[in-house]
Structure formats: C-alpha cells, structure tokens
Amino acid sequence: MRYSQKTFDRAVWETVSAIRPGYVMSYGDVARAAGFPRHARMVSKAMSRSSVPLPWHRVVKSDGTLAFSPGSEAYNRQKALLEQDGVALHKGKVAAIRRDAAADLDRLIWGPTGT
DNA sequence: CCCTTGACTATCT
DNA sequence: GAGATAGCCAAGG
Numbered sequence: 767m768r769y770s771q772k773t774f775d776r777a778v779w780e781t782v783s784a785i786r787p788g789y790v791m792s793y794g795d796v797a798r799a800a801g802f803p804r805h806a807r808m809v810s811k812a813m814s815r816s817s818v819p820l821p822w823h824r825v826v827k828s829d830g831t832l833a834f835s836p837g838s839e840a841y842n843r844q845k846a847l848l849e850q851d852g853v854a855l856h857k858g859k860v861a862a863i864r865r866d867a868a869a870d871l872d873r874l875i876w877g878p879t880g881t
Numbered sequence: 882c883c884c885t886t887g888a889c890t891a892t893c894t
Numbered sequence: 895g896a897g898a899t900a901g902c903c904a905a906g907g
Contacts, residue, residue: 793889804902810888811904833888
C-alpha cells in the first residue's frame with residue numbers, strides 16, 4: 767500500500783482510540799492493526815501529529831516498557847495516565863500487553879466486509 | 882542524493 | 895535479563 771500520511775494517520779488514530787481502558791498495545795501491534803505492518807516507528811509520528819486527544823498512553827513498546835526515558839516528564843505522565851486506567855507498571859513494565867485490545871478494529875475501520 | 886534520527890522490534894551473546 | 899547489533903520506514907538536514 768502506497769504510504770499516505772493522511773490515511774496512515776487516520777488508521778493509527780482510529781486504532782489507538784479503539785484501545786479499551788485497561789488494555790495496552792505495542793507500537794508494532796497498532797501499526798499492524800492499522801494495516802501498516804513494520805511501521806511501528808511511524809506510529810509514534812502519527813500520534814505526535816494527532817490533532818485529537820488520543821489515549822496515546824495505552825501504547826507502549828513491545829517489551830512492555832514505556833517508549834520514553836524512565837524518569838522523564840513524558841514517562842511519568844504516561845505512567846500516571848496508565849494508572850488512571852488501572853494499569854500499573856511492574857518493575858518498569860506493564861503487567862501484560864493485550865494484543866487484542868482493539869481486535870475489532872479491522873471491522874471498525876475498514877467495515878464488516880474487511881479488505 | 883546521502884546521512885542521520887527516532888514515542889520501534891527481533892535476535893544473539 | 896541486560897547490552898549490543900541489525901532491520902525496519904519515513905522525515906528532515
């Protein structure tokens with residue numbers, strides 16, 4: 767699929783928005799769910815470009831740690847937001863990443879017909 | 882056009 | 895389990 771920032775951003779925003787409270791996905795998971803495998807790094811860009819209030823804190827790295835440097839302001843902010851969702855960090859990692867946090871996303875974005 | 886950077890990931894030691 | 899290495903993809907200098 768030809769990369770279209772507009773399409774990509776929208777897909778990412780929809781995907782992240784669909785992550786239910788208490789759940790967490792990795793950048794790679796979001797990219798894949800949005801229909802752009804291997805675009806984990808682009809997901810971060812899409813989110814920072816986001817003009818709408820996304821639950822961006824529900825997106826972490828594949829190993830369960832936050833993407834920001836521990837102790838940084840952004841890190842603490844994300845940690846606090848996660849705790850508001852009832853997701854606490856255990857030794858710097860979320861208990862478990864829910865790969866199905868937005869499992870119904872394909873249908874939600876691309877329609878019940880899929881593809 | 883080449884090189885660097887980044888809110889990433891998988892693999893190997 | 896932590897650190898190093900290579901792969902990844904687009905953006906910006």
